[in-house]
Amino acid sequence: MRVASLFKIALAVLFAASASHAAEAGDPEKGKIVYSKCKGCHQIGEGAVDRIGPHLNAVFGRRAAAHDGFAYSKSMQRAGVDGLIWTAKTLDAYIENPRALVSKTRMSFRGMDDPEDRANLLAYLRAFSDDPSNLPEAEPTARGTDHDLDPEILALQGDPDYGEYLSSECVTCHQADGSAEGIPSITQWPEEDFVVAMHAYKRKLRPHPVMQMMAGRLNDEEIAALAAFFKDLQ
Known part of the structure; x- marks a missing residue:
C-alpha cells in the first residue's frame, strides 16, 4: 500500500x-x-x-x-x-x-x-507505521534514567579488584575480550554509563529479565566496583 x-x-x-x-x-x-x-x-x-x-x-x-x-x-x-x-x-x-x-x-x-x-x-x-489504529502500544520496556539517579551513587569510587572478583557471573555471557556476538560488550564502558545501566535494570526500567535479576542482587558499591573493573579491562 x-x-x-x-x-x-x-x-x-x-x-x-x-x-x-x-x-x-x-x-x-x-x-x-x-x-x-x-x-x-x-x-x-x-x-x-x-x-x-x-x-x-x-x-x-x-x-x-x-x-x-x-x-x-x-x-x-x-x-x-x-x-x-x-x-x-x-x-x-x-x-x-x-x-x-x-x-x-x-x-x-x-x-x-x-x-x-x-x-x-x-x-x-x-500514521506511517503498519497499523496506525493500534494505539496505545504495550507498556514501555525502557524509560529515561540518566538524570534522576542519585549523584552520590554516580560519585562512588569503585574498587576494580573487588569488581574483578564479582565479574565471574558477568563474563559467562559478556565476553571479557570485548567481542559482541549477540550479546553486547561491556568492556571499556565509561563508568557512568555502566552504573546508570545497572541501576536501570535494578529498577526494571531496562527490559532484560536476566539482567534485572542480576542487577537486583548487587548493591551500589558492588555496581561501582564492576564499573571500575570493566572500564579498564583490555
Missing part, C-alpha cells in the same frame, strides 16, 4: 476515535507541524531515505538499531540488543530526553519538554 494512502487511512481512523482517546493519542495534523523540528535529520513518508538520521517510516514496533543500512551508534546498538522496542511509551521517553534513554546517542536533538507536542508528534509518526 502506498504510504500516502496509508496516511489518509490513518488520519480517518484517528479522527474517528473518541475525544478522550484522541487527546491521549495526540493530533497528527498538529504533529505534522511539530515534525518540522525533526525533518532536518529525518525523512518520513513516500520516498523517504536515510539522512543524518534514519527515515522514520514503520518505526513503531521496530527494535532499536534494526533499520538495515543505517550506521547506528554503539549505544543504540546496545539498546537494541538489550530489547528496546520503539513503542509510544519508549519513543515518548526518547523524544523527551534522548540521552536519558540511550546514553551516548549521536542524535543531537536536546529533547522536547511539552508532553502535548510529543503526543501530537507521535500520532503523526504512528
